[in-house]
Amino acid sequence: MESERVEDIARLPRKRMEAGALFVDELDRVLLVEPTYKDYWELPGGVVEANESPRxxxxxxxxxxxxxxVPMGRLLVVDWVPPGLYPTDGLMLVYDGGVLSVEQTAAITLQAEELRSWAWCNDAExxxxxxxLLARRVAAARRARSADAxxxxxxxFAVA
Structure with a gap:
């Protein structure tokens, strides 16, 4: 009986999972990073490893x-992403990183192998x-942060 349970569990589907943080500054601009291995910007964050919580x-x-x-604040966004660029679907979670102070911003040290640069960006930037997809996710995170939702x-895309 025990071996049947192990086999059943082994057949369960697996999902990719990533977690990131929404940081803002005193002007309410969002912090974006430019990865060296992608041709677009994104929020700081990455893959949730085995046996690691998303937070x-x-x-x-x-x-x-x-x-x-920095401590992570509350969860702002859960975004289910269908297969496409990756062969499996996934869950992307965005946490509230809070407002970074001038001192914290000055202390940013990029991991050169992964990040080319970072920038504070207003909504248009x-x-x-x-x-x-990422623009929609970041906009939803900003709305959730201000609405305490x-x-x-x-x-x-928002789902009713």
Missing amino acids: AAAVREVGEELGLT ASKRLPG LAYLEDG
């Missing part, structure tokens, strides 16, 4: 990418730097 992944990724140790998206 812990966001903290770890921000530490690795930006050299910052962010929409120019982000592909459609949680946004559920599918492929970046």
Whole structure:
């Protein structure tokens, strides 16, 4: 009986999962990063590793990418992404990283192997730097942050 349970569990589907952070400055601009291995910008964050919580992944990724140790606030966005660029579907989670102070911003140290640069962006700048899916996700995270709400998206689109 035990071996049947193990076999059943082994057949369960697997989803990709990533976690990121929405940081803003005192002017309410969002922090975006430019990866070296992609041709578009995104929020700081990355893949949730095996046996790692999404929140812990966001903290770890921000530490690795930006050299910052900051607590993650509440969950802002859950975005289900269908197969496309990747062969499997996935869940993308965005946490509230909060407002970065001038001192924290000055302490940003990029992980050169992964990030080319970073920038504070207003909504118009962010929409120019982000592909459609990520622009929708970031906009939803900003709305959720200001409304003290949680946004559920599918492929970046709000689902009623």
